[in-house]
Structures are given as C-alpha cells and as structure tokens.
Amino acid sequence: MEKRATIKDVAEAAGVGVATVSRVLSGGSASAATRERVLAVAAQLDYRPSALGRNLRQRRTGGMGLLVPDLTDTFYGQLSEGVLACARSAGEPVVIGSTGGDPEQEADLIGMLLEQSVDRLIAVPSGDADTWSPVLRAGMTVVFADRLPLQSSPEDVRAAAVADLMALDGLSAAAPARPLDVPAVVADDRAGIRTAVRYLRGLGHKRIAFLGGPGQDSRVNAFREAVGAPVDEELVVFGTGSRDSAYAAASGLFQSRPDLSAVVAGGNVLGEAAVLAARELDLRVPRDVSLVMYDDVPWAELCSPPLTVIAQPGRDMGYRAAELVLRAGGRRPRSVVLPTELIIRGSCGPHR
Amino acid sequence: MEKRATIKDVAEAAGVGVATVSRVLSGGSASAATRERVLAVAAQLDYRPSALGRNLRQRRTGGMGLLVPDLTDTFYGQLSEGVLACARSAGEPVVIGSTGGDPEQEADLIGMLLEQSVDRLIAVPSGDADTWSPVLRAGMTVVFADRLPLQSSPEDVRAAAVADLMALDGLSAAAPARPLDVPAVVADDRAGIRTAVRYLRGLGHKRIAFLGGPGQDSRVNAFREAVGAPVDEELVVFGTGSRDSAYAAASGLFQSRPDLSAVVAGGNVLGEAAVLAARELDLRVPRDVSLVMYDDVPWAELCSPPLTVIAQPGRDMGYRAAELVLRAGGRRPRSVVLPTELIIRGSCGPHR
DNA sequence: TTGAAAGCGCTAACAT
DNA sequence: ATGTTAGCGCTTTCAA
Numbered sequence: 001m002e003k004r005a006t007i008k009d010v011a012e013a014a015g016v017g018v019a020t021v022s023r024v025l026s027g028g029s030a031s032a033a034t035r036e037r038v039l040a041v042a043a044q045l046d047y048r049p050s051a052l053g054r055n056l057r058q059r060r061t062g063g064m065g066l067l068v069p070d071l072t073d074t075f076y077g078q079l080s081e082g083v084l085a086c087a088r089s090a091g092e093p094v095v096i097g098s099t100g101g102d103p104e105q106e107a108d109l110i111g112m113l114l115e116q117s118v119d120r121l122i123a124v125p126s127g128d129a130d131t132w133s134p135v136l137r138a139g140m141t142v143v144f145a146d147r148l149p150l151q152s153s154p155e156d157v158r159a160a161a162v163a164d165l166m167a168l169d170g171l172s173a174a175a176p177a178r179p180l181d182v183p184a185v186v187a188d189d190r191a192g193i194r195t196a197v198r199y200l201r202g203l204g205h206k207r208i209a210f211l212g213g214p215g216q217d218s219r220v221n222a223f224r225e226a227v228g229a230p231v232d233e234e235l236v237v238f239g240t241g242s243r244d245s246a247y248a249a250a251s252g253l254f255q256s257r258p259d260l261s262a263v264v265a266g267g268n269v270l271g272e273a274a275v276l277a278a279r280e281l282d283l284r285v286p287r288d289v290s291l292v293m294y295d296d297v298p299w300a301e302l303c304s305p306p307l308t309v310i311a312q313p314g315r316d317m318g319y320r321a322a323e324l325v326l327r328a329g330g331r332r333p334r335s336v337v338l339p340t341e342l343i344i345r346g347s348c349g350p351h352r
Numbered sequence: 353m354e355k356r357a358t359i360k361d362v363a364e365a366a367g368v369g370v371a372t373v374s375r376v377l378s379g380g381s382a383s384a385a386t387r388e389r390v391l392a393v394a395a396q397l398d399y400r401p402s403a404l405g406r407n408l409r410q411r412r413t414g415g416m417g418l419l420v421p422d423l424t425d426t427f428y429g430q431l432s433e434g435v436l437a438c439a440r441s442a443g444e445p446v447v448i449g450s451t452g453g454d455p456e457q458e459a460d461l462i463g464m465l466l467e468q469s470v471d472r473l474i475a476v477p478s479g480d481a482d483t484w485s486p487v488l489r490a491g492m493t494v495v496f497a498d499r500l501p502l503q504s505s506p507e508d509v510r511a512a513a514v515a516d517l518m519a520l521d522g523l524s525a526a527a528p529a530r531p532l533d534v535p536a537v538v539a540d541d542r543a544g545i546r547t548a549v550r551y552l553r554g555l556g557h558k559r560i561a562f563l564g565g566p567g568q569d570s571r572v573n574a575f576r577e578a579v580g581a582p583v584d585e586e587l588v589v590f591g592t593g594s595r596d597s598a599y600a601a602a603s604g605l606f607q608s609r610p611d612l613s614a615v616v617a618g619g620n621v622l623g624e625a626a627v628l629a630a631r632e633l634d635l636r637v638p639r640d641v642s643l644v645m646y647d648d649v650p651w652a653e654l655c656s657p658p659l660t661v662i663a664q665p666g667r668d669m670g671y672r673a674a675e676l677v678l679r680a681g682g683r684r685p686r687s688v689v690l691p692t693e694l695i696i697r698g699s700c701g702p703h704r
Numbered sequence: 705t706t707g708a709a710a711g712c713g714c715t716a717a718c719a720t
Numbered sequence: 721a722t723g724t725t726a727g728c729g730c731t732t733t734c735a736a
Contacts, residue, residue: 006729017707022731031705051468052413053729056712057550066448071436074648080423084450088457093468094417096448098436105440116403116445243650270408275654297651298424298595302627304656358713369723374715383721405713408728 002014005045006052014041021265025049045156051093055117063093064325065113067123069101069215069241073269074297075314076124079145082318083122101214101241103127110135117133120328122321126147126215130181137181140293141328144184145321147215183328185336186218187312191223196264196310201230203289204351205262209235211250211274212266218254219266219294235260236245239270254281254289261289268295275303296343305346312340359405366393377401401446407469415445416677417465417476419617421453421567421593425621426474426649427666431497433475434670442678453593454565462487472680474673477501478567481532485653493680496536497673499567509563535680537673537688539664544692545574548616548644548662551694556703557614557642561587563602563626564618571618572645581636587612591622598625605642606633613641613703620647628656638701648695657698664692 014037023134024030024038026341041047055061066083068076080096087094095118097109106126115122121142128150135142140200200208201334210223224231237253241244250273253263265271271293275285293300298309317338324333363370366389376382393399403636407413418481420428420434432448439446447470449461458478465473473494480502487494552560562575576583589605591598602625605615608688623645627637635641637657645652648663669690676685 007731008729018730019708019732020706025708026731029705036705048463048467050729052404052408054731056408056714056728057732059404059712061404063447071432072426074424074426074429077423077426077429081450084448086421088449088461091464092447093416093447093464095445096436097440097446098433109440111400111444112443112493115400153413161557162708259733269650272650272654297653298621298624299649299651302595302624302651303654359715360713363723370713371715371724374723378715381721386721402713405728407714408712408730409714411728464709594735 004050005047007047007049010038010042010045010047020192029309031163039042045269047048059117060119061093061117063095063118063334064108064120064322065118066094066096067099067106067109067125069094069099069124069126071098072301075146075268075295075312076315077335078297079124079318079321081316082320083317083322085132086319086322086326090322092326099126101126103131107131114138116138122318122323122325124215126154132180133181141325142182143325143328143333144182144186144322146185146186146315147218148182148184149180149219150215165302181332183323183324183333183335185317185338185342187338188319189218189223189340190225192294192310192312193264193344194226195340197223197226198293200262200264200290200348202352203262203290203348206351207232207235207257207260207262209237209253209257209263210266211246211253211262211263211270212236212238213246214238214241215269216266223264234309239273241269243269243273246270247277250274250277251280254283262291262348263289265289265291265293268293268297268300271295271300271307271309275307285347287352290348290351292342301345303347307347308345309343311343313338333343356402357399359399359401361491362390362397362399364396365397380452389683390491411469412471413445413469413681415439415447415470416474416674417461418446418448419451419458419461419473419475419477420448421478421498423431423477425619426651427498427620427647429666430649430666431670431673434667434672435674436670437667438671438674438678442674444678451478453478455483457458458485466490466492472677474670474677477565482503484532484534486533489517493677494534495673495677495685495686496534496538496624496682497669498538500534500536500538501532502567502569509692526583533684535676535685535687535691537669537676539669539692540689541570541692542574542577544646544664544694545571546578547692547694549575549578551602551612551660551696552644552700554576554615555642555677556615557698558703559587559609559612559614561589561605561612561615562611562618563598563605563622564590565598565614565622566590566593568618574614591625594623599629602626602629603632606630606635614643614700615643617645619648620645620652623647623652623659623661627659637699642700642703644694644700653697655699659699660697661695662692663695665690 075127099106103126119140120180123248124146129152132149150344154166212220237249239249265274285291292308294310296309300307300309320336359370359373363373376387441635451458455478476498481504484501487565564572589601591601617626636644644660646662648661652659672688
C-alpha cells in the first residue's frame with residue numbers, strides 16, 4: 001500500500017511548479033507542450049487530486065447533503081435514487097442522513113453537515129421554519145424536496161423577523177415577507193388530492209376520510225379544500241410517521257367511523273397501514289371501503305385488488321432537486337412543482 | 353452570514369495557544385481552569401471545529417462510504433437504515449452511492465470515494481474479486497454486506513497471488529489462501545434456503561424452481577445443495593437485477609415449465625416479479641404454485657395471500673457492518689453470519 | 705506562460 | 721500543563 005502521489009510529486013516529475021500542475025488539471029492556461037507533459041506524468045503516476053486539500057483551501061466541501069425521513073419508505077428510496085443519479089453524473093459525493101422524521105435528529109445531522117462544511121443540501125424537512133432559518137443564515141444552499149417546513153407560530157415569525165433585522169450588516173436585502181424563502185421541488189398535492197376526491201365523489205362516496213402523516217400539511221389542506229366545508233374532522237386522522245402509529249390511526253379510524261366509505265392515504269406507509277387495518281377488521285376493499293393511496297410503489301400492483309394511487313415522480317423529484325442545488329450559482333433557483341397522476345386500478349368501487 | 357470561528361479565534365479569546373484548545377476539545381490533558389475557560393469561550397463563540405482542517409491534517413476523511421445496488425429495493429433501504437443509525441450514533445458522516453448493480457458504476461463510485469479520502473467502506477459488492485483487490489490494496493478498510501464479490505476466474509486468482517507476493521515489502525503476513533480476505537456481514541443463506549426447501553418438500557412439492565438475481569451465488573448454491581442432485585437446471589433462472597428482467601425471468605419460467613409447483617425467489621424484487629407474473633398467467637398462489645420469497649418486507653403481508661418469507665435482518669446487517677468498519681482498529685474484524693427465519697404466512701400450500 | 709509563496713484549520717511533535 | 725511550530729495537499733494571488 002504505497003501512498004498516493006501528490007501534486008508536488010507530479011510537479012517535480014514533470015519539471016514544473018505545482019501551480020502549473022494545478023492549472024493544467026483545472027483547465028487553466030498553459031502551453032500545449034507543458035499541458036501534455038503534465039498530463040502524461042499525472043497519468044503515469046496515477047495521480048488523483050485529493051479532495052482534502054482542495055476543500056480546505058476553498059473552505060467548502062464539494063457535493064451535497066441529503067436528508068430524508070426514512071429509507072425504508074419506498075418513496076424516499078425513489079427520491080434518493082434520483083438525487084444519487086444526478087450526483088453520480090456530476091461526479092459529486094453525497095452525504096446522506098436519515099432523520100426518522102424527528103426534528104432533533106434532523107438538527108443533529110445538520111450540525112454534522114456543517115462540521116463537514118457541506119454547504120449544499122437537499123432535504124425532506126421535519127423541523128419547522130424556525131429550525132431551518134439558522135441553517136440558511138449559515139450560508140447553506142438548501143433545496144427542499146417533497147414538502148416544505150411547517151410555518152412557525154406567529155410569535156416565532158415575529159422573533160425571526162427581528163433577528164433578521166439585527167443580522168442586516170451592510171448587506172441590503174428586501175425585507176422578507178415570509179420567514180422562509182427556499183426553492184423546493186414538490187408534487188402538485190393540491191391537484192393530486194383534488195383529482196382523487198373527485199374520482200371518489202364520482203363513485204358516489206360521501207364520507208371520505210383522510211389518513212395523514214407528519215409533514216403532509218399541503219395534502220391535508222388540499223383534502224379539506226376538495227371535500228369542501230363543512231369538513232367532518234373526525235374523518236381526518238394522523239399517524240406520527242412510524243408504521244405502528246400509522247396502523248393505529250387507520251385501525252382507530254375504521255372502528256370509530258364505520259360509516260365511512262372511502263379513504264385517501266397520504267403516503268405509501270399510510271396506505272400499507274390502511275390495507276392491513278381493513279383486513280384485520282374484515283373490511284373488504286373495495287366492497288366495504290374504497291382506498292386511494294398517495295405514492296405509486298411497486299407493491300401497489302401486487303395487492304388484491306391492486307391499489308388505485310396518486311402517483312408522484314419520486315425519482316424525478318430527487319433528480320431535479322439535485323440539479324437545482326448543484327446549479328445554484330449564487331442565484332436562488334426557482335421552485336418546481338411536478339405533476340401527479342391518478343392511476344386507477346382496483347381499490348375503489350361504487351358507494352353502496 | 354458571518355463566517356465561522358476558527359480554533360485560532362477561540363485560542364485568542366481564551367488567551368491560550370491553539371494546541372491547548374485542540375487538546376481540550378479532543379479530551380487531552382489540561383488544567384481544570386483552562387479547560388473550563390476554553391470550553392466557555394468555545395461555546396460563547398459557537399465554535400464548531402472544521403472537519404476540513406482535521407481531515408487534511410490526518411490525511412483521511414472520517415466517516416464511511418456506503419455502496420448499495422439500489423435504494424428502491426426495500427431490503428437495501430433497511431440495510432442502509434442500519435448503517436445510518438450506527439453512523440449517526442457515532443456522529444460520523446456517511447457518503448452513499450447507488451451502483452445499480454453495475455460493476456462499472458461501482459468502480460466509478462469507488463474512485464470518487466478514494467478522491468475524497470474516505471478510507472472505510474461498507475459495500476454490497478457488484479464487481480468481482482478482481483475489481484476489489486485494488487481497493488483493499490489502496491488501504492481501504494472494507495466490510496462487505498449481504499454478499500461477497502464473485503470469485504475471479506482461476507488465472508485471475510493466480511495473477512492476484514503473484515501480485516500479493518510482490519507486494520510483500522517488509523510486512524510479514526500469512527500467505528493468503530484466497531485472493532480476498534475481507535470481513536463481511538451476511539445472512540445464513542444456506543440455512544435459510546435449506547429450511548425453505550425442506551418446508552416445501554414437506555408440503556409434497558417435487559419440482560421446485562429458484563428465481564435468482566445477480567450476486568445471489570450463495571443462495572443458488574444453497575438451493576442446488578438443498579434440492580440435491582440431479583438438479584433440474586431449467587428450474588434455476590436468473591434476472592439481471594432490474595424489475596423488468598426479474599419479471600421476464602419469472603414469466604418465462606412459469607411458461608416454459610408449467611409442471612413446477614413451487615418457486616423460491618432469491619430476493620424481494622424477484623418475489624414481486626413472481627407474484628406479478630403468476631397473476632398475469634392466471635396461476636393462483638398457493639393453489640397452482642407455492643411461493644417463498646427471500647426478504648421480509650412490509651408489503652409481503654399485504655399480498656393475498658400474505659407471502660411466506662425467509663426473513664433476514666436487513667437493518668441489523670447494516671448496523672453490524674457499520675460497527676465493524678468503525679471499530680476496525682487496524683485489526684481485521686471477524687465476519688458475521690446473521691440468522692434467517694422462515695416466516696410462514698399463506699403463499700405455500702400442499703402439492704396437488 | 706510560469707513559478708514562488710502564502711495560507712485554508714487543524715493536529716502532533718517538540719520545547720518549555 | 722501549555723505554547724510554538726511545522727506541515728497535511730491544494731488553489732490562488734503576485735511577480736517574473
């Protein structure tokens with residue numbers, strides 16, 4: 001295990017200065033002869049520039065961070081694959097962290113990324129706007145994916161505004177109307193949910209329930225909007241993110257409201273819970289209850305009957321987010337809203 | 353966005369030398385008074401040591417690399433969660449890469465890790481022993497998870513042995529009988545498959561097929577061993593790793609050998625394909641065909657009937673692998689074989 | 705076009 | 721117990 005060649009080795013072997021080697025390797029100006037010689041020597045020595053030196057010099061790590069709630073959730077697996085595909089084609093490293101949907105773990109992981117000087121981050125956020133403002137102020141370029149941080153409470157927003165004012169050194173900036181102004185790549189939850197609710201309505205369903213998870217505000221809101229006032233709040237229930245709590249929520253819902261005839265699950269883990277709970281309670285899908293699940297995952301087709309889903313492009317979402325965070329050349333990239341698609345399979349039937 | 357405090361800032365503010373700060377922060381010796389003062393100043397300045405400086409000085413990045421074939425495969429999601437859990441509790445960063453099961457992409461990613469000076473790696477290998485020897489020789493501490501690299505062809509092995517001999521500088525080492533001597537954390541495939549085959553045999557099945565994927569050598573071998581000679585080779589088929597090819601393999605198998613009565617799928621993606629293909633061909637599970645799938649994934653329970661599986665502890669596997677790679681204090685850690693469990697649900701029935 | 709030299713933030717060897 | 725100092729490998733002024 002001989003140690004790696006350094007830029008100095010290459011410089012000496014090529015009879016030039018280290019600066020010249022650096023220039024040649026990063027596409028700077030150099031005479032054709034020099035360039036050729038340096039390249040040859042570098043190849044011959046199997047020289048690989050060390051990211052360590054470069055990073056320290058530039059005071060930043062290349063690549064990007066990626067924070068997701070849970071890699072056993074297939075949707076986040078898809079999203080991550082998208083991010084990794086983009087990063088790979090750019091030759092950039094990705095430092096990943098799984099937050100478990102817990103703001104504290106998320107904060108810890110952010111701290112770790114800061115320590116590593118990773119200054120670009122793609123995150124499916126779990127903490128609220130307050131936990132994220134400091135990150136932005138620390139100079140991180142972040143792109144949210146799948147969802148946005150919860151809005152902070154009014155007093156928190158006020159506090160943040162004051163902090164912002166105090167932070168204004170010489171830099172003039174437009175006063176932020178909202179505390180968080182970060183690009184994001186998300187699915188068109190509003191349209192997706194609306195389409196699903198309309199579809200169920202069209203089948204004659206009146207009592208439609210929503211089974212949500214943490215961070216699914218936009219889907220819940222979309223649901224409330226789609227069913228229209230008055231919303232039967234008992235039909236809107238939440239799990240905390242774990243499979244167990246999702247199951248408990250689903251089971252509780254079915255038992256407390258046997259009059260419901262359809263449910264919209266806000267994500268694939270919730271859909272899974274709904275199928276399980278329904279079976280446990282001897283409710284047949286779709287005879288006794290119709291089911292639409294957010295997320296198209298491979299196993300949706302394996303269910304009996306196959307699940308009707310609101311598909312969102314997880315992989316694209318990740319890929320686009322990675323593109324945004326890489327391209328962010330100082331300028332704030334625009335947010336992206338990706339379309340959803342209602343894929344009708346067999347889990348919804350007419351209301352009876 | 354004021355820039356971060358450095359160790360020098362802390363030293364000056366505390367009226368001590370930088371070395372003292374470094375010592376205090378890394379638990380070296382210092383008087384109680386000094387320690388206290390330094391800590392106070394550091395906290396007050398919100399000082400976070402930069403990994404950049406430390407890494408360069410130590411010529412190595414902390415943390416570890418993680419290479420898996422595909423994050424949309426739930427099993428690798430579980431494995432990754434295990435790795436991340438261990439890394440998080442150690443405060444170490446994880447650089448992840450998805451290889452798509454392709455040796456070339458794997459090689460690229462290894463190159464990226466080398467460039468980052470990541471010298472600890474957990475990998476579900478796709479390349480064979482030849483592609484891995486250079487990595488080991490480069491000084492990486494690697495722990496394989498889930499499977500081992502394919503053995504190289506005989507001439508390659510011989511070449512590697514020669515290379516090893518030539519690499520023997522002053523270091524004396526026992527002559528390696530095998531070209532690759534790397535710790536690994538794997539499931540007890542042999543027992544898992546044997547149990548499944550016996551179970552199917554017990555139900556009266558004679559023509560049992562195996563549906564495998566890349567890198568599942570040990571499972572195939574275990575299958576061959578379990579069914580005993582003569583092995584009907586037509587009943588042993590392979591996909592290339594993608595969902596499509598798995599489906600094609602499963603479908604082809606069912607069509608070419610309608611006489612088979614049971615199939616063992618070597619992984620959850622293959623199991624998925626088998627369920628899909630069977631349904632497409634109007635084969636009922638378990639009436640027409642019994643199915644056992646390697647991997648216990650949440651959706652296995654959602655199928656109708658719920659799938660009988662050979663469960664392997666994916667999360668533990670990742671966690672243990674991470675422990676090994678972190679603890680590797682120069683000494684080669686021992687390999688670990690994790691138990692599997694046959695979980696009987698409803699996808700197997702008596703032969704008819 | 706090229707080279708010399710100054711660090712980036714940190715740790716470790718050495719000196720006190 | 722503590723301070724001084726020499727780099728780790730690289731990029732980037734600044735001169736030549």
